[in-house]
Amino acid sequence: MIIFQKLWAQLIKGPEVRFISHLDLLRAMEKALRRAGLPLSFTRGYNPRPRISFASALPVGMTSCGEYVEFIPKNPHQPEEFKEQLNKQLPTGLKIVAIKEVAYAAPALMALINLARYKISFRLPPEIKARVFLATWRDFYQQEEVKVCRQTKKGMRTFNLISHVHDQRVYLEGDNTALAYIDLHLGSRGNIRPGELLQAFWDFAGYEGCQPVIQRKGLFILQDDCLLSPLKIEF
Amino acid sequence: MKPELEEILPQVSKPTRYLGMEWNVIKKDHRQIAVSFALAFPDVYEVGMSHLGSKILYHIINKREDAVAERVFAPWTDMEAKLREISFPLFGLETGTPLADFDMIGFSLQYELTYTNVLNMLSLGNIPPSQAKRGPGDPFVIAGGPCAFNPEPLADFLDLVVLGEGEEVIGELLTLLKDWKEEGSGNRREFLLAAAQIPGVYVPSFYRIDYGDDGLVLNVEPLVAGIPRRVEKRVVADLNEADYPTAPIVPYMDVVHDRAMIELFRGCVRGCRFCQAGMIYRPVRERSLEKNLALTKELLQSTGYPELSLTSLSSSDYSRIRELIGHLKAHYGEGGLRMSLPSLRVDSFSVNLARETEGLRKSSLTLAPEAGSQRLRNVINKNISEDDIQEAVNSAVAGGWDAFKLYFMIGLPTEKDEDIVEIARMAEGLVKTRTPKGNRGVRRVTVSIANFVPKPHTPFQWVSQVGAEELLRRQELIRGRIKDRRVIITGHHPDSSLLEGIFSRGDRRLGKLLLAAWRLGCRLDGWREHFRWDKWQEALTLTGIDPAFYNRRQRSPEEVLPWDHLSPGLDKGFLWQEYERALAGEITPDCSFSSCSQCGVCPTLELPIRLRGGDDNFPKIMGPVD
Numbered sequence A: 001m002i003i004f005q006k007l008w009a010q011l012i013k014g015p016e017v018r019f020i021s022h023l024d025l026l027r028a029m030e031k032a033l034r035r036a037g038l039p040l041s042f043t044r045g046y047n048p049r050p051r052i053s054f055a056s057a058l059p060v061g062m063t064s065c066g067e068y069v070e071f072i073p074k075n076p077h078q079p080e081e082f083k084e085q086l087n088k089q090l091p092t093g094l095k096i097v098a099i100k101e102v103a104y105a106a107p108a109l110m111a112l113i114n115l116a117r118y119k120i121s122f123r124l125p126p127e128i129k130a131r132v133f134l135a136t137w138r139d140f141y142q143q144e145e146v147k148v149c150r151q152t153k154k155g156m157r158t159f160n161l162i163s164h165v166h167d168q169r170v171y172l173e174g175d176n177t178a179l180a181y182i183d184l185h186l187g188s189r190g191n192i193r194p195g196e197l198l199q200a201f202w203d204f205a206g207y208e209g210c211q212p213v214i215q216r217k218g219l220f221i222l223q224d225d226c227l228l229s230p231l232k233i234e235f
Numbered sequence B: 001m002k003p004e005l006e007e008i009l010p011q012v013s014k015p016t017r018y019l020g021m022e023w024n025v026i027k028k029d030h031r032q033i034a035v036s037f038a039l040a041f042p043d044v045y046e047v048g049m050s051h052l053g054s055k056i057l058y059h060i061i062n063k064r065e066d067a068v069a070e071r072v073f074a075p076w077t078d079m080e081a082k083l084r085e086i087s088f089p090l091f092g093l094e095t096g097t098p099l100a101d102f103d104m105i106g107f108s109l110q111y112e113l114t115y116t117n118v119l120n121m122l123s124l125g126n127i128p129p130s131q132a133k134r135g136p137g138d139p140f141v142i143a144g145g146p147c148a149f150n151p152e153p154l155a156d157f158l159d160l161v162v163l164g165e166g167e168e169v170i171g172e173l174l175t176l177l178k179d180w181k182e183e184g185s186g187n188r189r190e191f192l193l194a195a196a197q198i199p200g201v202y203v204p205s206f207y208r209i210d211y212g213d214d215g216l217v218l219n220v221e222p223l224v225a226g227i228p229r230r231v232e233k234r235v236v237a238d239l240n241e242a243d244y245p246t247a248p249i250v251p252y253m254d255v256v257h258d259r260a261m262i263e264l265f266r267g268c269v270r271g272c273r274f275c276q277a278g279m280i281y282r283p284v285r286e287r288s289l290e291k292n293l294a295l296t297k298e299l300l301q302s303t304g305y306p307e308l309s310l311t312s313l314s315s316s317d318y319s320r321i322r323e324l325i326g327h328l329k330a331h332y333g334e335g336g337l338r339m340s341l342p343s344l345r346v347d348s349f350s351v352n353l354a355r356e357t358e359g360l361r362k363s364s365l366t367l368a369p370e371a372g373s374q375r376l377r378n379v380i381n382k383n384i385s386e387d388d389i390q391e392a393v394n395s396a397v398a399g400g401w402d403a404f405k406l407y408f409m410i411g412l413p414t415e416k417d418e419d420i421v422e423i424a425r426m427a428e429g430l431v432k433t434r435t436p437k438g439n440r441g442v443r444r445v446t447v448s449i450a451n452f453v454p455k456p457h458t459p460f461q462w463v464s465q466v467g468a469e470e471l472l473r474r475q476e477l478i479r480g481r482i483k484d485r486r487v488i489i490t491g492h493h494p495d496s497s498l499l500e501g502i503f504s505r506g507d508r509r510l511g512k513l514l515l516a517a518w519r520l521g522c523r524l525d526g527w528r529e530h531f532r533w534d535k536w537q538e539a540l541t542l543t544g545i546d547p548a549f550y551n552r553r554q555r556s557p558e559e560v561l562p563w564d565h566l567s568p569g570l571d572k573g574f575l576w577q578e579y580e581r582a583l584a585g586e587i588t589p590d591c592s593f594s595s596c597s598q599c600g601v602c603p604t605l606e607l608p609i610r611l612r613g614g615d616d617n618f619p620k621i622m623g624p625v626d
């Protein structure tokens, strides 16, 4: 039996590529790997797929400084070399910043990662006072329930947005620019998007700010109330 | 990226279309460059990015240190609305340079139903659509591509037109443009006069068209001394010497043809009488096996594509196709390279090639018998028999395909109901195909029925198009004959085919129709969801143009056709003779395998006549694959 190598890497998705969809990003990575001469191993079966997977799909329009990718290369590589060679072939805006080899038996990244941190900045309407905004923000997050309906594959489903929020914090910067940090749970209960959370807030507040700039600051493993970076855990 | 774009892109569909930062993109500082060229494709990104000709020109222009080429595509309606809302001019994708700041804008004319997009893109770029209204600061607007062989409907809007292959002409034009700019007179006419001296360049405004009382063209008269009466197309004599884009842009989004492309040869001399490409791209010129292999290597290395398309007008006709596939499999099979062979000939030889190349049988196999009856196939010179078709399908079923797509046309010259019902009979017969052991059969046959549109420079350039009601009746006739549930018929709307028919054989007087339709909101006419026949009819009424004069009229052999002064090298006599042979049901064999059928191209273009029947490559293709 061939023992494959498993590599985990941390990837930056910069503003240049923020409009690239998840599927397009995956295909771009596959091509970059082919150019770099770093062939992946393939899944078996009727429709073989290269073995590359992302921990979590990043919504279109967002940048990120911490996406995680798992590679199963066809041949083993020295991880740092793999990173260097791949970076040379990645388009502007994409960059591997850290890489690590883990045991082949390590669980799937997708199953481990359960929290995403977002940084959201937006401008408030000029007529809204800072104090009023901060109070509304607090009231919004003190609710037990914020329900939204969403069309899913299984039909219409109702979500409680608040139950997906792990933590949040908001600051005001200069004249009416708000900066929010929001930690959202990821995983089995279905993911919510920071955009829809913000929209629910506008609906609650009764006014609407400017189009937000959203950045994913990172993906984490939440364990016993501690946030762990996926590459810091030993497997 | 400009902040305005950052703002609107999240609000439009498929923002990836407008980014311009794909792998292998070339960005240059316009301030350091003598001449700038916008490669304008009058359709959306996904379509334009699949076009090989544009990739070739992008590569050739950007190779020059004194020139820059950027891409611009037709924006989708939501993007157009946003651009107009914030008055943001249409721009070159690479650097965001406004269209009006380029020295030259070159449109690729692939299809008549993109003409309103040309006007729309000029308008979005703040460039006067009418060439007569352009001044010293405006770019030159030029065009090329298959429709440039009758660019007359666009004559009012184009400064010049390039006939034939652009590889060499583009360089000559850019050098001229650079000199003209340096000289600094700003006199547009001076530039156009000099450009008209370049072989293959046609300046519509230098010709006067005289019409008779009956509306027919009487005469086409050059208005300036030294301007050719008849403009001959340009060809690249030796493809091995031609520049080829080995580091093309790799799009992020899933474009129509998202794969590496190798052009095996140019031209096709099978001589199908309806096919404009087969007529205007003569003669056949092959790229050598060695060259194709060398280009493939560079191409795969620079793009990382897992798929390679072996393109041409009829890929199984490449004289060394089996050797090529053998080599490619030996070199790249291990790395999981997939190969595809578009435009397959309908015979078992071709299907066997497809069996060797396409590892997976996920998609259906496409074959184009074009007509249902042998009589009609003889008329259009599609030299395949019913046995060829059945054998092709047998071979495909044995190779694992269980779904087929069959392309047919209706509305062909001399077509009778007897011919049409044969389409249904053939489909019903083919769907019953089973392997000799009987263990495999056909799951589905999709019959795609296109409406025939007569094209300039073909033997059918004189015939009347069949009307909308009759086309629908013929479609229904086929539908009514299909009993087997596994056969699916898909038809095309006659209204867009008839509109295509107006412009394909149109003249300059149609410029006002285009303008009127565009003003009424027509654009993206090739996209069914945007096609507005009601608006086109309104535009016809407004301009008083009788569509039947263009699409529903049989021309006489003496008539001066609006494109007679534009030459792809063919003798008009050859085309007429082919038309007469069509009516008599006589076939004309492929000139590259039997004898020269004297179409006129080789002598006119001063190219040697090369017949492959006597070529020493020929026996090799009969041998086994290594």
Ligand code: SF4
Residues within 6 Å of the ligand: B269, B282, B283, B284, B591, B592, B596, B597, B598, B599, B600, B601, B602, B603, B609, B610
């Ligand atoms: S001149 Fe003869 S050999 Fe040349 S393309 Fe025409 S038919 Fe073929």
